[in-house]
Amino acid sequence: MKPTGDTVLITGGGSGIGRGLAEALHKVGNQVIIAGRRRSILEDVARANPGMRFLTVDVENRDNARRFGAEVKAQFPALNVLINNAGIMKSENLKSGVEDLSIAEETVAINLLGTFRITAALMPLLLAQPKATIMTVSSGLAFVPIHTSPSYCATKAAIHSWTQSLRYQLRDTPVEVLEIAPPYVQTELMGRFQAEDPNAMPLADFIAETMALLNNPPPGGEILVERVRSRRFAERDGKYDEFYEQWNSYAARRQAERAAKGYDASRKPAA
Numbered sequence: 001m002k003p004t005g006d007t008v009l010i011t012g013g014g015s016g017i018g019r020g021l022a023e024a025l026h027k028v029g030n031q032v033i034i035a036g037r038r039r040s041i042l043e044d045v046a047r048a049n050p051g052m053r054f055l056t057v058d059v060e061n062r063d064n065a066r067r068f069g070a071e072v073k074a075q076f077p078a079l080n081v082l083i084n085n086a087g088i089m090k091s092e093n094l095k096s097g098v099e100d101l102s103i104a105e106e107t108v109a110i111n112l113l114g115t116f117r118i119t120a121a122l123m124p125l126l127l128a129q130p131k132a133t134i135m136t137v138s139s140g141l142a143f144v145p146i147h148t149s150p151s152y153c154a155t156k157a158a159i160h161s162w163t164q165s166l167r168y169q170l171r172d173t174p175v176e177v178l179e180i181a182p183p184y185v186q187t188e189l190m191g192r193f194q195a196e197d198p199n200a201m202p203l204a205d206f207i208a209e210t211m212a213l214l215n216n217p218p219p220g221g222e223i224l225v226e227r228v229r230s231r232r233f234a235e236r237d238g239k240y241d242e243f244y245e246q247w248n249s250y251a252a253r254r255q256a257e258r259a260a261k262g263y264d265a266s267r268k269p270a271a
């Protein structure tokens with residue numbers, strides 16, 4: 001990735017981390033295209049950032065992702081950076097039985113298959129560029145899960161694994177592969193509670209630190225802000241068991257707090 005002059009597509013670019021990255025990359029002189037399901041928020045963000053473009057896509061839908069790939073190729077033939085950022089996170093109670101797996105199915109379809117689909121749809125275009133980047137957004141939860149969102153953590157661990165294979169397969173091509181593993185950040189991923197949670201990293205701080213790392217990606221291709229490093233390296237540092245207990249009891253307390261304040265952590269408020 002160059003500091004400027006790239007053509008960058010960000011899925012889930014209409015809100016949260018995606019929007020933050022889109023605006024920061026736009027400001028430093030890249031052609032940025034944001035994508036997601038909700039046209040209204042994409043329109044608002046594009047309007048607030050003259051020159052930024054948007055396209056709608058539902059990464060969960062196979063035909064939609066294919067159509068999207070063709071649309072991107074036709075409208076933005078110079079596309080050379082793909083940021084797979086779209087994702088959802090919901091609470092699940094695995095004790096409720098096998099009858100309703102809708103949250104698990106939706107989470108896998110968006111977080112995992114969605115990333116695979118968009119990457120596949122744009123791979124020929126990216127491979128044809130002199131230099132290109134594919135970036136996946138995983139999570140610190142890929143490395144030490146919390147029990148309150150099991151499918152989410154599993155998809156992020158899978159994204160980490162898949163990214164490593166992608167990097168190896170593309171090592172002799174012009175396409176570099178990066179992974180961003182954010183810590184807990186103030187966005188509406190799990191609703192307003194998270195966006196207002198003082199324990200989460202302020203979004204602006206996360207974006208500023210991430211942009212600095214992107215200007216000079218570390219060897220290995222993992223973009224890790226300081227706050228996520230203890231989670232990322234818990235196993236290596238012999239801290240896994242300690243953090244597993246500590247962070248899971250914190251997650252349980254947070255879920256109880258959320259419920260007490262009337263937030264339903266299994267679904268996000270309508271836009």
Ligand SMILES: NC(=O)c1ccc[n+]([C@@H]2O[C@H](COP(=O)([O-])OP(=O)(O)OC[C@H]3O[C@@H](n4cnc5c(N)ncnc54)[C@H](OP(=O)(O)O)[C@@H]3O)[C@@H](O)[C@H]2O)c1
Nearest residue numbers: 012015016017036037038058059086087139184185187189
């Ligand atoms: N915030 C955190 O604490 C945190 C920590 C670690 C990792 N992450 C990851 O960061 C990424 C961004 O999350 P965020 O925190 O910024 O939350 P967010 O504001 O809810 O962003 C998620 C974005 O994904 C888009 N999206 C969801 N389903 C989609 C679909 N089927 N097709 C296309 N777009 C879809 C949403 O737009 P539409 O609803 O309009 O489609 C939304 O813009 C996610 O992958 C998340 O897992 C976040």
